[in-house]
Amino acid sequence: MRWLMGVLVLATAAPALAFEGEIAAKSIGDTPNGAVQLEIYVAKNGDLRVDTSAKGPKGQANRASYIKPAKGKYDYALDHDRKQATKIPKDTITKMAQSQADKQESKKANVEIKKIGTDTVAGQSTRHLRVIDKDEGSTADLWLSDRYPARLWQRIFSFGGDGGKSPSSGWTQVMEKEYGFKPGFVMKMLSKDKGGRQSGLEVIRMQEKKVAAGKFAVPAGYKVTDVPDMPEGMPNMKMPTTEEEAEKMREEWMKKMQEQQR
Secondary structure, three states: OHHHHHHHOOOOOOOOOOOOEEEEEEEEEOOOOOOOEEEEEEOOOOOEEEEEEEEOOOOOEEEEEEEEOOOOOEEEEEEOOOOEEEEEEHHHHHHHHHHHHHHHHOOOOOEEEEEEEEEEEOOEEEEEEEEEEOOOOEEEEEEEEOOOOHHHHHHHHOOOOOOOOOHHHHHHHHHHHHHOOOOOEEEEEEEEOOOOOEEEEEEEEEEEOOOOHHHHOOOOOOEEEEOOOOOOOOOOOOOOOOHHHHHHHHHHHHHHHHHHHO
8 A cells, every 4th residue: 555655664763762661563464374473672762673473484483683773873683593683784774765755755645534433452542544545445444542652653663764754754744634644653553455465563562661771782692794785686676565575575685695695
């Protein structure tokens, strides 16, 4: 859904966040290999770590982590099986997000927003909205909480860099002005494409607490390696618009990096 990508796929700076604590979430919808589980750690200064676990197509357990420091030039992708940390230049991700932002500027949302009602998700009151993309025939249901700001969700779940133009800025202004769309922290999101395939994400636990600084450091004993700005063989990489595309991108990127390191 193009408009949703514009609103949710962001390249934001790394501001200090009012929230500090842990968030648990899971993928929902049509997941043939089972849900992806996420454990997210957020520091008040903006440091972020996301641990993911899922079953592969053969039933094997896949674990990975991504550390996104608020300051510095690099993020770190952790391969726990190989005890390896790959340094990813923040500029690489920023350039990709910037390219997507430029594409979104030329598009106008042709959507209808329906206010469904209210609901409780992970103990929080939410506003349930349904967004219908009239061009693509797809829909997206959003459960928005006003307890935490939208930029916290953007910082945690966006596939974006640190700095540059945000593709969401113009879109959120249009959504608010023309459709009365009020941003909020997305506690649950479920998208359905024209063919009926569903995918989304749901927060199942959100707890404010002190997080140890060590959570945002590369574990002792891990080998730190560099990665080129763009792995060879992937010149046409684009921003993912669905969970499946994001996972496929990650797998292709990791495969290319491993090939170049041999």
